[in-house]
Amino acid sequence: MKYMHNPCAECDPSDTCLNCLFGALTAATSGIPLDQLEIYCAAIRGGRAVVLPCKVGDTVYANPIGLTTSYVVTFICISQERPSHLFFCCIGNPDWEFYDDEIGETTFLTPAEAEAAKRERGGENDG
Numbered sequence: 808m809k810y811m812h813n814p815c816a817e818c819d820p821s822d823t824c825l826n827c828l829f830g831a832l833t834a835a836t837s838g839i840p841l842d843q844l845e846i847y848c849a850a851i852r853g854g855r856a857v858v859l860p861c862k863v864g865d866t867v868y869a870n871p872i873g874l875t876t877s878y879v880v881t882f883i884c885i886s887q888e889r890p891s892h893l894f895f896c897c898i899g900n901p902d903w904e905f906y907d908d909e910i911g912e913t914t915f916l917t918p919a920e921a922e923a924a925k926r927e928r929g930g931e932n933d934g
C-alpha cells in the first residue's frame with residue numbers, strides 16, 4: 808500500500824514498509840476506540856459519513872456588510888431546502904446563516920480568510 812510520508816530505510820521507493828504503515832495507522836487512530844472506528848469505517852463505505860467543517864460553539868467569520876464580523880455557531884442541521892447540504896445558524900450582530908458549500912465563499916473559519924476574500928472582491932461591499 809502506497810502512503811505519502813518520509814520513507815524510512817526499510818521503505819521501498821514505490822511502496823511503504825509495514826512499520827511505517829502501522830505507525831501511520833496508529834497515529835491516525837490514536838485515542839479512538841476500535842468499536843467506534845468500525846462504525847465510522849462502515850459509515851464511510853456506506854456513503855453515510857459527514858465531516859463537519861466546524862462544530863456548535865465554534866466561531867466563523869463573514870463580512871456581509873464590509874466589516875469582518877465573528878459569529879458563533881449555535882445550530883447545525885441537514886437542510887430541507889437543499890438536501891445533502893448542511894445548514895448552520897449562528898448568533899452575531901446580526902445573526903448569520905450559511906450552507907456548508909458557502910465556507911470559503913461567504914463564510915470563513917478564520918478572520919484572515921474573511922479579510923482575504925473581502926480584498927479579492929475588491930471591497931464591493933465596503934461603505
Ligand SMILES: [Zn+2]
Pocket residue numbers: 814815816817818823824825826827828
Ligand atoms: Zn518505512
